[in-house]
Structure formats: structure tokens, C-alpha cells
Amino acid sequence: MKKVENIAYAGLTRFIENGEGEKELLLWVENDLSKTSFSYSYFETMSNRIAGILQEIGVNPGDTVSLFIPRSPMLISCFFAVLKNAAISSILFSTLGEAGLLDRLSNSNARVIITKKSLLRKIISIKHQLPTLERILVVDIDEDQNDHVLSLKRLLSKSSSAFDYPHSLDAETPAFLQYTSGSTGKPKGALHVHGAIADIEKSFKEIMQLQADDLYWCTADPAWITGLVYGIIAPFTTAARQLQYNGTYNADNWLKLLEQEKVTVWYTAPTALRMLMQEEESKFSQRDFQHLKRMYSVGEPLNPEIYHWGKRIFGVEVYDNWWQSETGSMMIANRPPMKVKPGSMGKPREGIESFICDENMRLLPPGKQGLLCLHKGWGSMFRGYFHNDTAYAEKFHGDIYVAGDLAFTDSDGYFWYVSRADDVINTAGHLVGPFEVESALLEIPEIADVAVIGADDPIMHKRIVAFVKLRSGAAWSKELELKCRVHVSNKVSTSAIPAEFHMIEQVPKNQSGKILRRVLKAVYEGKDPGDTSTME
Numbered sequence: 001m002k003k004v005e006n007i008a009y010a011g012l013t014r015f016i017e018n019g020e021g022e023k024e025l026l027l028w029v030e031n032d033l034s035k036t037s038f039s040y041s042y043f044e045t046m047s048n049r050i051a052g053i054l055q056e057i058g059v060n061p062g063d064t065v066s067l068f069i070p071r072s073p074m075l076i077s078c079f080f081a082v083l084k085n086a087a088i089s090s091i092l093f094s095t096l097g098e099a100g101l102l103d104r105l106s107n108s109n110a111r112v113i114i115t116k117k118s119l120l121r122k123i124i125s126i127k128h129q130l131p132t133l134e135r136i137l138v139v140d141i142d143e144d145q146n147d148h149v150l151s152l153k154r155l156l157s158k159s160s161s162a163f164d165y166p167h168s169l170d171a172e173t174p175a176f177l178q179y180t181s182g183s184t185g186k187p188k189g190a191l192h193v194h195g196a197i198a199d200i201e202k203s204f205k206e207i208m209q210l211q212a213d214d215l216y217w218c219t220a221d222p223a224w225i226t227g228l229v230y231g232i233i234a235p236f237t238t239a240a241r242q243l244q245y246n247g248t249y250n251a252d253n254w255l256k257l258l259e260q261e262k263v264t265v266w267y268t269a270p271t272a273l274r275m276l277m278q279e280e281e282s283k284f285s286q287r288d289f290q291h292l293k294r295m296y297s298v299g300e301p302l303n304p305e306i307y308h309w310g311k312r313i314f315g316v317e318v319y320d321n322w323w324q325s326e327t328g329s330m331m332i333a334n335r336p337p338m339k340v341k342p343g344s345m346g347k348p349r350e351g352i353e354s355f356i357c358d359e360n361m362r363l364l365p366p367g368k369q370g371l372l373c374l375h376k377g378w379g380s381m382f383r384g385y386f387h388n389d390t391a392y393a394e395k396f397h398g399d400i401y402v403a404g405d406l407a408f409t410d411s412d413g414y415f416w417y418v419s420r421a422d423d424v425i426n427t428a429g430h431l432v433g434p435f436e437v438e439s440a441l442l443e444i445p446e447i448a449d450v451a452v453i454g455a456d457d458p459i460m461h462k463r464i465v466a467f468v469k470l471r472s473g474a475a476w477s478k479e480l481e482l483k484c485r486v487h488v489s490n491k492v493s494t495s496a497i498p499a500e501f502h503m504i505e506q507v508p509k510n511q512s513g514k515i516l517r518r519v520l521k522a523v524y525e526g527k528d529p530g531d532t533s534t535m536e
Contacts, residue, residue, distance in 0.1 A: 328380030
């Protein structure tokens with residue numbers, strides 16, 4: 001079997017061996033804007049110490065270790081420590097509730113979980129339902145609570161800074177388990193292998209195109225695939241100097257960081273840009289973004305209205321891209337020197353074969369809406385849904401991976417997102433994608449955010465229902481409703497006009513920015529929305 005570098009070796013140890021251990025790798029910024037600089041040597045030493053502890057308490061190759069802690073240098077160290085043991089890392093959002101946590105820990109058969117004292121209660125309350133969970137390591141308690149709940153701080157005080165581990169592994173050795181967003185149903189654990197590293201690095205270099213003097217900032221949490229792959233793995237293995245901010249969303253802090261730290265390449269999400277759009281424009285005019293070269297966006301489609309706003313405010317191009325937890329790396333993207341078509345996902349990166357098919361897997365010509373598909377075989381492709389072979393098999397038709405998204409291509413080879421395949425609304429025989437209706441409504445100045453669903457209708461099969469968040473100072477009225485209806489009719493079609501408008505305080509989204517339509521549907525129908533612990 002083909003051998004590859006352990007991701008931990010590619011991201012840390014290799015640079016130590018090359019004499020680059022003291023190179024600044026990460027500028028860590030806390031919520032109060034205090035800063036700490038971290039080097040390869042720091043993470044190598046800390047991950048070695050943690051790796052030795054994991055080995056000592058019985059973690060074996062192939063075991064799952066869950067990381068239930070907020071983003072931090074400690075989380076990064078733990079991630080690499082797990083990989084040094086050839087175990088499987090599973091990073092979980094620290095905002096998960098007990099039900100969401102139980103789902104993921106049960107599915108992963110986690111033997112060890114690393115957490116914080118403030119999150120320990122959630123784990124203890126469900127521990128009796130987790131027969132495989134043997135040890136809980138708590139990063140911020142001084143003494144062990146019992147034989148099962150141990151102080152990582154105490155263990156670190158006597159652990160060795162050296163750890164001997166295999167620098168190369170079989171390419172198919174499992175590396176990390178990434179749970180899907182849960183935007184359309186129960187999250188599934190997408191399993192990725194060490195052999196993904198080449199594809200991850202290749203995509204990062206081709207699309208981000210960082211230079212030696214760049215400062216890169218990816219705003220995504222590592223519990224989301226973007227934050228792990230392009231916030232930890234790719235920057236570490238390619239020696240990209242990066243900034244990470246540990247605070248909650250704060251427009252003033254974000255803008256201050258962009259300006260004062262001279263960020264050159266910024267990778268964020270449409271949700272973040274939409275939140276910034278709601279700020280007073282004076283906040284932006286007071287700042288100098290001259291060092292910013294370009295922006296990238298991922299997580300949900302980048303509406304044209306947000307694209308044009310971002311380009312006008314920051315004075316740089318905004319490059320949208322598309323990929324999934326299952327693909328493991330960017331598949332379709334806008335990137336220099338491509339001309340951007342606002343609203344488009346871009347074109348496939350080098351080596352990726354993507355196309356649009358009908359339900360019988362027949363190729364569709366440009367302009368025809370269908371299933372977004374990829375030819376199987378790229379290196380970062382997931383190798384399975386953990387303990388769910390049936391769901392994994394359903395993602396493939398022979399050598400074709402079916403992404404579950406509806407899209408179309410244009411005559412220039414650009415891909416255009418329509419909706420999730422199970423979100424498309426069949427209203428009176430017309431197929432309407434929620435995204436196109438939402439994009440149209442976002443062009444109306446009074447609307448800050450919007451989500452569209454299809455609701456059962458005895459005559460039309462489905463009627464279109466819009467949930468609207470108004471901008472501060474705006475009020476819903478008959479006149480504004482008429483304005484919305486006319487604009488959707490002119491911009492999309494008469495069949496796309498919402499039958500109902502409902503005002504809401506916040507559009508429910510998960511932490512990757514995807515609209516949780518199932519939650520809106522459940523609320524609309526008076527049903528239990530299920531697990532909402534991954535909501536923003």
C-alpha cells in the first residue's frame with residue numbers, strides 16, 4: 001500500500017528537522033485583542049507531551065479521540081497529538097448540547113474525550129450512555145476528579161517533550177472524523193485519511209495563492225471542515241503565516257484586526273459578511289484596508305448582493321468556492337486570475353472532474369439544472385460515513401459522487417448553485433430554488449437576512465414561505481410586502497413569489513453558515529425542530 005507522511009509530521013515535525021522550529025506560524029488574538037505568537041517548536045513540544053499522555057492511558061491506532069474544547073492553541077496541539085498516535089481525531093463544536101454531543105460520541109465510539117471544566121457537566125450527564133468512553137481529560141482542572149476524569153494540566157506537568165511516532169503511514173490510515181453540518185438532517189461522520197494531505201495542500205496553493213509575506217486569516221471554527229482543513233492542516237503544512245481570532249463576532253474587533261495586523265488574504269463566510277453589512281458604513285470608511293489583497297467565501301452561496309457590497313467596501317475581489325465535509329478540500333472555486341461572475345461558484349480546480357447530471361446520471365448541457373456530481377477518486381475524498389455504510393453507498397452511482405446539490409453550468413464552464421436537492425420547491429409544477437428567491441429578496445434595502453422554505457399546499461403541492469429579518473429601523477407593511485412580491489416576480493419569476501412572509505429575529509443557521517431549513521419547517525408546522533445545538 002502507498003505510504004504518505006503522517007499529517008502531524010507534514011505539519012510540524014518536518015519543519016523542526018529543517019531548522020524552522022522557531023519560525024512564527026500563528027498569531028493568536030484573544031477577545032480583548034491581546035496577542036501571542038506561536039512557533040512550530042511550541043506545537044511540536046506540546047503535541048508530543050499530549051501524545052505521550054494519550055499513549056500512556058491506552059489510546060491505540062484507530063481509536064477515536066474527541067476534542068470538545070473551544071478553538072485554542074491547546075485544541076491545535078491536541079489534534080496533532082491524536083494523529084501522532086495514528087488515532088482518529090474528532091473535533092466537536094463546544095456549543096453542542098447534550099443531545100448533539102451524545103449523537104456524535106455514540107457514533108464515533110470515542111474512547112477518550114478532551115474538554116474544559118465548563119463543558120464537563122454535559123459529558124457527565126450522558127456518560128452512562130457511552131459504554132466506550134473510558135477517560136475524560138480536562139485541560140483546566142488541577143487535580144483528577146476520579147479514575148475516569150483526569151487533569152490534563154497535572155499530566156502535562158510530568159510528561160516528556162519527546163515522542164517517537166511513525167512519520168509515514170499507509171495512505172488509507174484514518175486521520176480525522178468530520179461531522180456534517182446537519183442542515184438537512186442528522187449529522188453523519190465523514191471519515192478522512194492521511195492520504196488526503198496532498199490534495200489539501202494542492203488546493204490551498206492553487207486557490208489561495210499565498211506568498212511568503214502574506215498574513216492569512218481563516219475565520220472558521222476547527223469543528224467545521226473549513227476551520228480544520230484550511231485553518232490548521234493546510235496553513236501548517238505549507239508554512240503559511242496566519243492569524244486566528246478567539247473572540248466572538250465583533251465588527252469593531254474584526255475590522256481593527258484586518259487593518260492593524262495587515263491581513264492580506266481573508267477566508268470567511270457569507271454569513272459573516274451579511275452581519276458586517278448590517279453595520280454603519282462609517283465603521284468601514286474609518287479603516288484602511290490597503291494591505292488586503294483578496295477575500296474568499298465559503299459555507300453557503302455568496303449572494304450577488306453580498307459580493308458587490310464586499311467588493312465595494314473592502315476594495316478587493318471576493319472569491320466564492322464550493323466544497324463539502326465529504327470532499328475534504330475545495331472542489332469548485334473562483335480564484336485569480338479568473339473573472340468572477342457574481343453568484344457563481346466558479347470552475348473546478350485542476351484535476352477535479354465535475355458535471356451536472358439528471359436523476360439517471362445522464363449528462364446535462366449548459367443551462368440545464370440538475371445534480372452536481374464529481375468523478376470519484378480525488379485524494380481528499382471521504383472514505384466512509386462512520387458506522388453508516390448504507391448512507392455512504394447512497395452517495396455514489398458507480399464512479400460518480402452525487403453531492404446532493406442542484407446546480408447548472410453556463411457556456412463558459414462556470415457552475416451556479418441552485419439549492420440542496422432536497423430543498424428545491426415544487427410549486428404548481430415549477431421547480432424553484434430557495435437560493436434564487438433569497439438572493440432577490442436580499443436586494444431589497446429593508447431586508448437584512450432571509451430564508452425560504454416550501455410548505456405543503458393542497459393545490460400547489462408546495463407554497464413558498466419566506467422568513468424575513470428586517471434591518472434596524474425598518475417595519476413590515478403592505479407596501480413593503482408588495483415591493484417584495486414585485487421584485488421577486490421581476491427578478492426570478494411569478495412562480496417564485498412567496499405566498500407568505502413571516503418576520504423573525506434571526507435566521508437559524510449552523511456554525512458553517514448554512515440555513516437550517518429543517519428548523520424553519522418544523523417551527524412552521526408546529527413540530528419539534530430536533531437537535532439545534534449546532535446553531536450559531
